[in-house]
Amino acid sequence: MVFVMADRKSASYVASKKATVIDVARTAGVSKSTVSLVLRGGVGVKARTIEKVNAAIDALGYVYNREAAGLRNRESNMLAIVANDLANPYLAQVIIALETALTDQGLVPVVVNINESEARQRSLVASLKEHNVAGFFITPAPKTSADWLQGLASAGYPTVCLMREIAGANVPVVVPDNRRGMYLSTKYLIDLGHTRIAFVGGVESISDYQERKEGFLSAMQEAELAVKDSDIEPSSTKREGGQLAVTRVLDRDPSISAMVCFTDVVAYGAYTALRDRGLVPGKDISVVGFDDLEDSRLMSPALTTIRVNAEDIGRVASERMQQCREHSLSSDNDVVGVKLMVRSSCCAIGDKVAHSTSVPKD
Amino acid sequence: MVFVMADRKSASYVASKKATVIDVARTAGVSKSTVSLVLRGGVGVKARTIEKVNAAIDALGYVYNREAAGLRNRESNMLAIVANDLANPYLAQVIIALETALTDQGLVPVVVNINESEARQRSLVASLKEHNVAGFFITPAPKTSADWLQGLASAGYPTVCLMREIAGANVPVVVPDNRRGMYLSTKYLIDLGHTRIAFVGGVESISDYQERKEGFLSAMQEAELAVKDSDIEPSSTKREGGQLAVTRVLDRDPSISAMVCFTDVVAYGAYTALRDRGLVPGKDISVVGFDDLEDSRLMSPALTTIRVNAEDIGRVASERMQQCREHSLSSDNDVVGVKLMVRSSCCAIGDKVAHSTSVPKD
DNA sequence: CTGAAAGCGCTTACAG
């Protein structure tokens, strides 16, 4: 009969010929509708039937075609994480936390890396829209326009910004308490007796930079300490950026006795720059970071830094996404708490003594 | 008329009602078939018509539904990068390189993170299959079964392994020349006069560990140097793993004067362990890494290490994938070259003098 | 270039 001939003809590429719901129904001896019911959770289908269908699925190596399903019911379980720079270890922590939270909800997180390029961001997001992702987590690239971001959200794609805010876009944002973090680290240095404190590293065009700078300035102002323009030295957020920034700052003004760094990675660069001039961090000069990467605890001297719990960021962001998906509104900001981790990279100056009360120890 | 009423009713959620090919055809004043032609490159359609269609697409905010298209033509431009651990900085470099190569070919790379969990690998790969990805790059989790991996490839999903090999699976693999890399670094230490060299860090169950260990052993054997079991100390590949491994090795045998580390990250942990005992890397004891992360050049002492060009891995892997997609065969291994980068973390011992000829300098 | 029709692999809704 005809069916047999067809089978024999296709014998050689049988593995790549994908089974379909009809095939499953046929081998399980049930209807197409029943298979569909089982595939979607099997409510109201009796256990024996579910077993038969699952057995057929295994036997045939059937792969559910979620895109065909999505075509009909307009649903998707795929969420995109649009990452500004996969080489940033702190972002990696956030992504890992976020992935865990999403996977627990039965969603499929995929990450794309835009490498701080607005153009790449634009084109990758466009591609993901074509693939019917259910929503976007995004750490927007520098120069991202509010209109573009807003447009994404308005077009029905639930969108949550991570770590960075784009002014003018009405999109929910999950950020650490950048102001308070930098305020805490600056205040800590002031309490140790430092009066000449530099703020090093970071890219001015990104929202977190401005927030951290404000925290620094407010602590300095509160203590009535002067801040010269030259005490603030932006740079790339790579290790090398920190190294260059510190070199420039100290070349200009050797009276600097302490520095708050934009991130831990910048602080690592600071360590290198200091060692290159024969200065020992934690002894000759004080350094504070921001992020609390795993390495910071392990290096020597262990880096005093601001801890931002990546798990918190991930968890809050996934909750916010869930809200967006439910009622497509809500653009509040979530600010995640921070904590000063005192380690060994700071020293007291003048008649002060390093105090280790009132501050959490590692 | 009916259409007008429908339009007015849907006015409030007009933004989320997606335009379709029919809508584009209507506003452009052409047929559905023509729009389809334009969407797929516009061959044989005159420029004026293409313009009209594109104008309509922009005006309507039309988003191509690649899944509906894929349903019909069984094509996909989405490639999955299944990463064993996103927190691994070297892997991040490889992913970035791979993404660049794929994007250049008009493909859409998405990465998922399995966190070294075989179960997560299994479930995420299953989900991605449901989303009709065109192929998989994978750094297989420990305990990945050859059958599973082989099954993936046999089911018609082009699959390329990165960095790690699963014995028994007939799948193309792109790896650095692990043996030669470790041979080179061990030989370098031997030439500096070291005789008691430890091999620290790394997880035994993964293929690259065995290869690197073989390189170490062959250099030692060639020099007729004895290797005790206790000179080889595996550990997690995290920084903390390196720290613990080095501590154990030196506690057992303080005569060790040099160590080859499984990776740069392990070497960073070694630095910490050495400093904790008052030893200065590059002066009291020699350390060599493997990977050549960006940090290695910048830390002090700058780490002597084996450079594995991540761009090469990414480029070769994407070429290999292209071949798989074209004729679904080819399971050769690609071995990417390595290079010893001599920096400051090693010292000569006995009557030897650090030689810096014949070896590439940074 | 157009137009009408069939089909990709599912879901949906409904009568039985």
Place this chain on the structure above:
DNA sequence: CTGAAAGCGCTTACAG
């Protein structure tokens, strides 16, 4: 639970 039918948004193939 089943079965027949229509539809999701595209592509394909073909006659005009």
